[in-house]
Amino acid sequence: MDTIDGMTARMVPEGDTPERKSTQSTSPVNVGMQDYIFPGRGDPAGGVETNLVSAVVRTVTIDRNFRYLEDWAPVQQYCGELCQILRQDDEGIDAQETLRDSTLDIHSRLARHWVEENGSFLIRGQSLLEICRSAMPYGDGPALRRPFGLPERLLDTIGRPNRRGSKVLATLFNGHLGLVPLEARRGDAVWILKGCSVPVVLRKQPLDRQWTLIGECYVHGFMNGEAFCEGSGFPVTEAVIG
């Protein structure tokens, strides 16, 4: 359905370097020269998705809109938490340094670090930092006592050390957002296989007509069969996976 064009780095503690830096997408949609059009008719209703921050949050937390996911992501609250994590960063003047570190636990600091490190990563013409900063606070005041667990969820999805199954945020050539295996590369293809609950990343073998399975992935807006809806415009073809 699409190809991987840009990938962020994995979440790592301050001072560590991820095994791979982010790769910027160069496709017209992601550098902002073209509007993103959602081709399906399912999830982000109306065709053009405007609320990018919730799309990013839903992607990195693998929120599948509770079709398979009982343990769904409270997106609005997550956005509030994101806002809080970054706001504390903005106020990070010396006098508040100790306060900041005592109110922000180790997981929140990891999450903040990840946003900063990948801040210039372009998604549909906007940088990741801009997008995350547009998150609205949830509820009042600074006293969100970590009730929702966005940082832990991020640690689960993009924060695991380099083991099989680690994921990173990716932009696809046509502007779709995905969470793809760490082993994926720019140019790998994203397929939706008939009979598979989730999209997968495949890599074309140079010598034969076979594809190699790189791993399953999340593609925002395509987790509930939208690609098979009439009018999605995706070609239906066969692939031999070796």
Add this chain to the structure above:
Amino acid sequence: MTNAPPQKYQYKAFASIRLLKLYRDQAKALCGQLQNFDLDNGRCPKFTTISYVWGEAHYTNTIQVDGAPFPVLENAFPLLEALCDHECFREDRWVWIDSICINQDDVHERALQVQLMGRIYRESTKTVIWLASGTRQIQTAIRHLHELAVFHQSKYGYLRPEDLEHPGFWDAITRFFQHPWWARVWTLQEFILPSALRFQCGGAWIGFEAFNDAMEALYNCSRIGLGSSDIWGVGWGRRRVRHLFRQPDTGGRLSLVALLAVTGSYQCKDPRDRIYSLLGLAREEDQGIVGQPDYSPKNTVEAVYTKLVANFIKVFGSLDIICFAPIFTSQSSSGQNPEAVWPSWLPDWRVQARPQVVPLTVSPPSDTSVAFGPVHGRRLPGKQTSPATLHLEHSSHT
């Protein structure tokens, strides 16, 4: 009269087991008495089962069983002594321990008893998990786990760093979870099936409920940067499988593929046992796609694993199982000699893969997934349809 052919006579399977009664003779030497019982006739006494690691086949000790000398495994002897002398053992003196209660020289008997194993553990009053080696540190760990459990019960919140300033606290906890018992795949059902459990090391022990609270406390520690799930994750995973298994709506059975993923870091001598050892916990449809265990040499590991994929796709009409292959693969992503490598869709269950909180999106991060770590987020009623997940519709928070 009907024309239906008369039903062929069905033999009722024997459900006989041998139990061991332990006592000390006048010279305080350990003695035993073996007696046969039938699990079906209601005359079987209450008994305790043991879950332990056999270790090397060293028979360094001998006890008197029914007046005759009986060699006992090096790993089993201290556990028999500790059990015999333990206060909780005063009333129920009967024990089922495989190395003594099964005639190990009788291949036929062994095969029959292995089939009864699930029932034996399920019907015992309690199971003692014997963690013998590395004794002092494990005893210290058990003490710390009790402290954590008390702490969790009283405050029900975060631990403070200064609460955990015992010297060697994390070393002891690490040793506890590094005991080979945790990694042995056959011990999984011995942990899942019994109604009551306790971990014991020498005279120190901790029951399952306290262990459960201690795990919650360890999780809270990790949230403030103390310890990490790398240390205790294996315990968390078992605890979750036990919890899921005991939900009324699972019918006491779990998805085989989910179990395989959960036990990704477990070890077994025969790689085919990665699958066969889990059949006792798996759903009937999963047992069906595996069939009878076949240990003949021509039934290769690759054949067993390939058959699982092929039958999974055929029976469930789902490709979800191939999503496990990139996690269970010995290939590096840079690519190796392609001839020596299995197809990219075939999970190699021999590979040690630590279970992760989000190993896959086919098994979403919820109580019902194959995930092993703490679950973050909120719950809404939903429906799980992927056959690769532990099929469950409602369950309380673990």
